[in-house]
Amino acid sequence: MTVDSVPPFGEVVGAPTAAPSPRPRRGAADKGIALTGELLITAGVVLGLYVLWQLFYTDVQSERTQSAALEQVVFPEPAATPALTSSGAGAGEAGETSTPLEMIPDDLKVYSPAGAPVMAEPAEATTFAALWVPRWGSDYIKPVSEGTDRHTTLDRLGIGHYTDTAMPGEVGNFAIAGHRTTYGKPFTDINTLEVGDALVVQTDGAWYVYRVTSTQIVQPEQVEVIAPVPNQPGTAPTVASITLTSCHPRYSAEQRYIVHGELEYWAPAGHGYPQEVFDQS
């Protein structure tokens, strides 16, 4: 059957009887109803497309931007899933045989924020660190960029660092935000983090291994969660904390899901990877 034999939809509206011919003459009211129907159907399709765009296409766009951002910052250890040597197979590029992956030796680990290299706060929307979360897979490596502006940072570069909060390794609270859904959704599984999980921050100068100490769900206006001492604004900090904030519940912006952690140790970059990033928790 050819497409020609199908009556264009809309023509059916206003046909008073089942008789296909002769085609009845339609009044202005019928035409108005038909047009309204078409416009409503179109609006419905556009709304459906919007949902598809938001839930899926923004991920496509942002993941592209975020991997590009990560490739632009060069760390001593590549911020890419290193091929684990235990598998033996030559997963290296250009047929290279994989050399044993170097792990940070214990004597380089400093279990105190004292002496940790603290980088200066970079310009807005500058990617300055990578976040590794073993709980979310050994391939979970996301760029961390300066600022929490949605347009320039959160919707494009992914994880954003609250301006004027501590930098990685610094005594105070290294506070970062990320989308729970859409735009690459870096913190989509934030509710799966448990006390003791490693949160590893990689910068040009060092590795910082934090451990989750607590989680909480708060109202959006509770800014004390990113205070230098979390939940105790005005208190002088003595430890290096990390705080992750994201939406809660998922697909909503009603509340905020908060994860707090504390620095376990740091180590200078250039001596291999921390074992934690390969530990399957």
Next chain:
Amino acid sequence: MMYPWIWRHLPGPAWAKVTMLVLAAAIVVLSLFEWVFPWIFEALPYQDQTVGDA
């Protein structure tokens, strides 16, 4: 009304009309995805994941 009108006014045989309509739909969807929806989203309060600016 408008869709039958478009169908009647497109030249060529049915398969050519269908091709043109598919192309047009693709262009419309792509421009919605790339420009219109991001612009609408900017104006909406959803998806804030920071504290303090709600």
